[in-house]
Amino acid sequence: MIDLKLLQKDFDGMSAKLIRKGVDLALLEKLKEKSEELKVAKINFETLQALQNSMSKEFGIYKREGKDIGELKAKVDANKIEITKVLDIQREKNQELESMAMAIPNVPDDSVPDGEDENDNVELKKVLTPKEFSYTPKEHWELAEENGWIDFERGVKLATSRFSVSFGMGAKLERALINFMLNFNSDRGFEEVSVPALVNRTALEGTGQLPKFEDDLYKMDGQELFLIPTAEVPVTNLYQDEILSANELPKKMTAYTSCFRKEAGAAGRDTRGMIRQHQFHKVELVALSKPEQSEEIFNEMVSCASDILTALELPHRIVNLCTGDLGFSAAYTTDIEVWLPGQNQYREISSISNTREFQARRAKIRYKDGKKNIMVHTLNGSSLAVGRTLVAIMENYQNEDGTIDIPEVLKPYLGM
RNA sequence: GGACGAGUGGGUGAGCGGUUGAAACCACAUCCCUGCUAAGGAUGCGUAUGGGUAACUGUACCGAGAGUUCGAAUCUCUCCUCGUCCA
Known part of the structure; x- marks a missing residue:
């Protein structure tokens, strides 16, 4: 607020x-x-x-x-x-x-570049060089179907469009990725939490999804409960209306949840494949900190997400979002975009934001500094979107015969 | 689904319709004493918001909302949450 x-x-x-x-x-x-x-x-x-x-x-x-x-x-x-x-x-x-x-967005930081949309975002750095293919690399949906990893039609049969089903190694890889990411984040000092996938209106107001973006949320019939669009909502609101003591901060947490979005404004975009689904898996980082710590923790979170991709040997780049692409609650945001050779472009796989005290003021999250109560800073970021990581693995690890190699770091998680 | 009970400050927990914003204890902060793997003493200490340089002070808040009353943490109603018992 x-x-x-x-x-x-x-x-x-x-x-x-x-x-x-x-x-x-x-x-x-x-x-x-x-x-x-x-x-x-x-x-x-x-x-x-x-x-x-x-x-x-x-x-x-x-x-x-x-x-x-x-x-x-x-x-x-x-x-x-x-x-x-x-x-x-x-x-x-x-x-x-x-x-x-409640309908006014957060004040953008001075470092946020002016711009209309994602085309005006500013690249900060590239990590790893995309490999050269001696043939035309396939897109993930083709590979997914060829290998029997993902079934898009049966997802539609069970629910509606933008739902999919993973089978066999596809499903195993998702599970491996979730575990790998959670462990990675834990090793970086983020405490693992497991949270509800349904939250009430107060929680969503606290993090800024409501009242403005109700159209993009799935709401329970006859109840003030919504499916979470991101773990940021339950995890940040864990400490809603509380006064923390200074020595509890920073509080760094990581959570895996399914996320649910109506994708109301995305008609016609990414209709093919599993880039944009109504339900997807995501491992999230959330931090509550003192104001003077938030910049440093933000950088930690960006490194954490980037290093996961590096560990998976996936080329990516780090991008500073412009004003037009910046979310409602964020003061500034860095996106990580992973290289997709099949699409021949970088695509968002993580979004890390510092909301400063914007959410804390809404959710009333403070800490006691001597006599005074001070708003904490809240930060959140994906590390990472699981489905998109799987997409990136498929496209980057593909062979000419359509088979897909398994990233080394995931093998222990697959009993290999 | 039915019956009963409970929801008070960071925590535990008192509280007759009127100097109760709320005892006490714990935690916490500052200071003193002591001197050492610790203990003792003093003082302060709810939140939000308005006024004031400040001392200080106004208002609201005792699960939420409504009501009774000149006056409500205390009485009434509705709802929510938790506990116990029953189906």
């Missing part, structure tokens, strides 16, 4: 940054106006309430001393009517402000 106090104090500075993110200046002006209105409404209410409280105390004294309370009661009753009016106004203003503020 946007820092409304800061918006009041430094409207020009903050609005300039948010405009880069595509937020309408008029909206911000309205927001500022509303928060001033709310303040006035609050003062009105509090003044009357203070009067009411003191008169009530007097009332007690009068009674104890046996004085006549007739006149006092008349005053108190009249004041009470005023209070109800003023309170209604205050509530209304508060609600208006809240719903507006």
Whole structure:
């Protein structure tokens, strides 16, 4: 959530940054106006309430001393009517402000380059060189079907489009990848957690998926429960509405979950294969930290994801997202894109974000620093999307005869 | 699904409708003493928000929401969660 106090104090500075993110200046002006209105409404209410409280105390004294309370009661009753009016106004203003503020994205960091979409992202570095193929490499869906690893049609039969089924070595590889990634992350100091795949509205508001992006979430019929679009939601919200002690930080966690997305805005994109599915496996990293630690932990998380790909010998590149591609909650984001020879391009396989205190303010996650309570910084990142890693293995490890080699580091996980 | 019980500050746990924002204990912080694998003492210590340079102070919050009342942690209703018993 946007820092409304800061918006009041430094409207020009903050609005300039948010405009880069595509937020309408008029909206911000309205927001500022509303928060001033709310303040006035609050003062009105509090003044009357203070009067009411003191008169009530007097009332007690009068009674104890046996004085006549007739006149006092008349005053108190009249004041009470005023209070109800003023309170209604205050509530209304508060609600208006809240719903507006919840829809404002995070302020992008100054380091985020301007840009429209993924084409304007800035490459930071490449890791490993894609190998040369002496033949035309196949795309993963072809390889997957040839090897009997993935069955796209049966996925559709069971559910609907954008669902698939893994068989045999395909399924085993997924399991191996999940275990490999979790172990890798644990070795880097991220504690493994296992969390619910269904969460309530509060959790999704905490991390920023709601109220704005309800269309992309699967919701349980008749219940305020949603399938998680990423483990970031349950894991970050683990500490929602808590005050942590300083020595608990940083809290670094990793979790494997299935993720569920309606992909509402992605009609026609990646319809073939398992790049964009409604349900997919992902191993996630989440960290809560002190503000001064978050930059360093962010870098740790990027390395962690990149090093997994390196261990799998998959060429990839690291990309700084531009304002247009930056998510709602992120202050800045680095994507890792893996090389897919079949598609002859780099494709996103991980997205690592520092939301600074944006989510912490929404989810009320603080820590105690001496006397003061301070918002933690929250970070999240994939390490990695399992399906896409499998895709990358298929395409990079393919042989001319259509067979696929197994990455060395995964062999122990496959009993090889 | 039915019956009963419970939900209080970081934790445990008191709390008659009126100086109770809430005893006590633990934890925590600062200081003192002591001097050593530890102990003792003093003080402070809920959250959020408004005003004030500050001391300080207003308001709200005792699971959530509504109600009764001049006044509610304390009474009533609804909901949620947890526990115990029954089907």
